[in-house]
Amino acid sequence: MLTKAPNVGTADQGPTPTDRNSAERGPAERGPADRGPADQTYFVIDFDSTFTKVEALDVLGEISLIGRPDRDDVLNQIKVITDRGMSGEISLAESLRLRLGLLNAHRDHLPALIETLMGKISDSFQRNKTFLTENADRIYIVSSGFKEFIVPIVTALGIKEEHVFANTFEFDEAGNITGCDCDNPLSTDKGKVKLIRDLNLDGDVYVIGDGYTDYEIREAGLANKFYAFTENVVRPKVIEKADSISPSLDDFLFENKLSRSQSYPKSRINVLLLENVHPVAVQLFEQEGFNVEIRKGALDEDELIQAIQGVHILGIRSKTQVTRRVIDSANKLMTIGAFCIGTNQIDLEACTEKGIAVFNAPYSNTRSVVELAIGEIIMLIRNIVPKSNLMHQGVWDKSAKNSFEVRGKKLGLIGYGNIGTQLSVVAEALGMEVYFYDVVDKLALGNARKCKSLDELLAVSDIISLHTDGRKDNKNLISYREFGMMKNGVIFLNLSRGHIVDIPALVDAIERGKVAGAGIDVFPYEPKTNQEEFMSDLRNLPNVILTPHIGGSTEEAQENIGNFVPGKLLEYINNGSTYGSVNFPELQLPLLKGSHRLLHIHANVPGILAQINNIFGKYHINIQGQYLKTTEQIGYVITDIAKDYSDEVVQELKNIDNTIKFRMLY
Numbered sequence: 032m033l034t035k036a037p038n039v040g041t042a043d044q045g046p047t048p049t050d051r052n053s054a055e056r057g058p059a060e061r062g063p064a065d066r067g068p069a070d071q072t073y074f075v076i077d078f079d080s081t082f083t084k085v086e087a088l089d090v091l092g093e094i095s096l097i098g099r100p101d102r103d104d105v106l107n108q109i110k111v112i113t114d115r116g117m118s119g120e121i122s123l124a125e126s127l128r129l130r131l132g133l134l135n136a137h138r139d140h141l142p143a144l145i146e147t148l149m150g151k152i153s154d155s156f157q158r159n160k161t162f163l164t165e166n167a168d169r170i171y172i173v174s175s176g177f178k179e180f181i182v183p184i185v186t187a188l189g190i191k192e193e194h195v196f197a198n199t200f201e202f203d204e205a206g207n208i209t210g211c212d213c214d215n216p217l218s219t220d221k222g223k224v225k226l227i228r229d230l231n232l233d234g235d236v237y238v239i240g241d242g243y244t245d246y247e248i249r250e251a252g253l254a255n256k257f258y259a260f261t262e263n264v265v266r267p268k269v270i271e272k273a274d275s276i277s278p279s280l281d282d283f284l285f286e287n288k289l290s291r292s293q294s295y296p297k298s299r300i301n302v303l304l305l306e307n308v309h310p311v312a313v314q315l316f317e318q319e320g321f322n323v324e325i326r327k328g329a330l331d332e333d334e335l336i337q338a339i340q341g342v343h344i345l346g347i348r349s350k351t352q353v354t355r356r357v358i359d360s361a362n363k364l365m366t367i368g369a370f371c372i373g374t375n376q377i378d379l380e381a382c383t384e385k386g387i388a389v390f391n392a393p394y395s396n397t398r399s400v401v402e403l404a405i406g407e408i409i410m411l412i413r414n415i416v417p418k419s420n421l422m423h424q425g426v427w428d429k430s431a432k433n434s435f436e437v438r439g440k441k442l443g444l445i446g447y448g449n450i451g452t453q454l455s456v457v458a459e460a461l462g463m464e465v466y467f468y469d470v471v472d473k474l475a476l477g478n479a480r481k482c483k484s485l486d487e488l489l490a491v492s493d494i495i496s497l498h499t500d501g502r503k504d505n506k507n508l509i510s511y512r513e514f515g516m517m518k519n520g521v522i523f524l525n526l527s528r529g530h531i532v533d534i535p536a537l538v539d540a541i542e543r544g545k546v547a548g549a550g551i552d553v554f555p556y557e558p559k560t561n562q563e564e565f566m567s568d569l570r571n572l573p574n575v576i577l578t579p580h581i582g583g584s585t586e587e588a589q590e591n592i593g594n595f596v597p598g599k600l601l602e603y604i605n606n607g608s609t610y611g612s613v614n615f616p617e618l619q620l621p622l623l624k625g626s627h628r629l630l631h632i633h634a635n636v637p638g639i640l641a642q643i644n645n646i647f648g649k650y651h652i653n654i655q656g657q658y659l660k661t662t663e664q665i666g667y668v669i670t671d672i673a674k675d676y677s678d679e680v681v682q683e684l685k686n687i688d689n690t691i692k693f694r695m696l697y
């Protein structure tokens with residue numbers, strides 16, 4: 032029985048490479064023909080904390096002890112005993128005896144217990160009902176729990192009643208639970224071992240469970256492998272004995288190439304979040320079942336190259352530079368989320384070439400930047416910062432000199448995108464005259480006036496605020512010449528990107544009095560963490576507000592972003608949708624229902640769609656839906672097909688010349 036290596040998938044060839052040119056496995060992909068295990072393989076599954084999320088006797092206690100003043104105390108004692116039994120600290124018989132003694136339970140409590148347990152079936156078991164039903168002949172539930180509640184739960188998911196091995200309660204005449212059937216081996220130590228030995232299963236045996244008693248079957252030489260099931264509880268003492276760890280049933284089925292409801296187990300998807308991304312994002316990924324690693328600061332290139340190994344989803348903000356070297360070394364990366372607006376810190380071209388989809392949050396912090404800009408404009412034009420500094424030194428300098436209203440002043444906006452336009456509207460509400468210049472022809476909102484050139488805007492404005500994107504061409508957009516063209520005593524703001532302003536030129540303009548006040552939030556070099564000192568020639572200049580790139584750092588904006596970006600990344604991972612991507616052809620796809628989705632990313636050269644469809648034609652595959660979108664660089668073809676198809680189809684699709692990435696979803 033123990034000589035064979037696990038070989039349960041006769042036809043499934045397992046996960047196939049995501050990246051055409053590598054042998055790695057990626058999320059949401061598999062061989063097409065999962066036909067389930069060979070006949071001679073048996074699956075022995077534990078019940079409490081494996082099939083269900085909870086320990087049934089704990090739940091029974093919660094029901095049976097209602098109204099007792101010492102309920103919480105007793106429940107705690109029951110939990111402690113359960114854990115000690117499960118990790119092998121006390122014998123099972125002892126654990127059962129002690130718990131039944133404390134429970135004070137009655138037959139009438141059982142319906143409520145069953146109802147509660149029905150709602151506590153482990154998520155991955157619920158998802159894989161088809162596997163359980165289709166393989167009912169080979170699945171055994173072996174538990175030291177009690178048939179009275181186990182049978183109704185597991186049979187609801189297709190398990191055969193005669194394959195449930197567990198204890199039975201003993202009741203007194205009044206219906207009180209007094210103990211258990213002592214002749215049953217499962218009420219005794221090493222009971223599962225005795226039971227499996229008696230069953231004498233003729234084939235390979237895989238045991239899935241969270242407890243030490245499950246491991247004992249393997250220890251006794253009666254199972255080929257013991258899988259420590261950790262979806263609900265993690266018991267270090269059990270894990271250290273396991274042949275393998277199964278964070279979910281999906282993971283077990285994937286590892287053994289068995290038919291399953293998810294193309295790739297979510298517990299195998301690794302997420303790396305840098306730069307203090309909002310906790311709501313962590314929560315969203317964890318709820319999805321992904322593995323999440325978080326780091327507070329940014330990483331430099333070499334650190335990131337190390338950290339990105341095995342990572343499928345990377346989340347960053349504005350400081351992490353995702354260079355071509357990083358992208359080239361990322362062995363599993365599928366998608367990047369910029370938890371901010373700007374994406375200039377990411378080499379988008381390299382991402383596109385590798386088939387890595389990038390998403391951002393294009394307007395989740397827009398309002399926060401606008402409010403900061405308005406606040407700073409008022410502070411600067413009133414000369415508040417020097418006055419406040421003096422007050423802190425005890426100087427009372429009451430005067431109106433160099434202090435103005437914003438009403439009637441000309442505000443010049445360079446860049447009339449999301450932030451520029453919103454600032455335009457709010458500034459007009461304060462009575463300012465708005466002028467704007469954008470490289471793209473933009474609709475003027477309200478009474479805003481379009482300038483034909485940057486120079487025109489520079490010459491006319493009393494206050495200039497920079498809101499262009501961070502494209503490379505914008506480096507030093509504002510330098511000596513541009514400051515020279517501005518009005519004397521102009522107020523200047525940069526809350527966009529640091530490299531857009533030539534800092535020595537700005538320092539010079541401030542020192543000469545050309546710029547009477549400046550609000551600067553972004554810098555060509557920004558400290559990687561809050562521990563690093565901020566070094567700049569802008570320090571200690573008069574009437575200059577310096578802020579540490581916090582234009583978008585409000586609780587509201589960060590929470591918005593923390594919700595928005597994971598939403599996009601999850602849609603891409605789970606459904607293939609690229610709507611809102613900054614480098615991929617944008618496709619909003621319908622939810623996947625009853626079919627398999629094949630996603631083909633390729634270089635945009637002529638004839639790929641025809642080649643894809645020729646392959647479908649050759650294998651008589653009926654296409655249920657097909658979507659295509661291209662950009663100059665790449666094409667993205669999504670095809671929904673019926674579930675039956677052969678390995679060759681997948682292989683041929685991957686072998687099409689110019690294929691960048693291929694994956695499957697179901």
Ligand SMILES: NC(=O)c1ccc[n+]([C@@H]2O[C@H](COP(=O)([O-])OP(=O)(O)OC[C@H]3O[C@@H](n4cnc5c(N)ncnc54)[C@H](O)[C@@H]3O)[C@@H](O)[C@H]2O)c1
Pocket residue numbers: 372373374393396397400445446447448449450451468469470471498499500501505508526527528552553580581582583584
């Ligand atoms: N300080 C912060 O915390 C913070 C927060 C959010 C956004 N930002 C930055 O603010 C900037 C604007 O954000 P947005 O959401 O409005 O972006 P956006 O893409 O909506 O708008 C940018 C606009 O700038 C225009 N533009 C680009 N280059 C130009 C040039 N040389 N001259 C004139 N116009 C030019 C574009 O055509 C576009 O209309 C970005 O750089 C973004 O990264 C900073």
Ligand SMILES: O=C(O)CC[C@@H](O)C(=O)O
Pocket residue numbers: 348349350370371372373374396527580583584
């Ligand atoms: O929060 C950040 O790191 C960046 C904020 C801002 O510059 C953006 O691009 O949205």
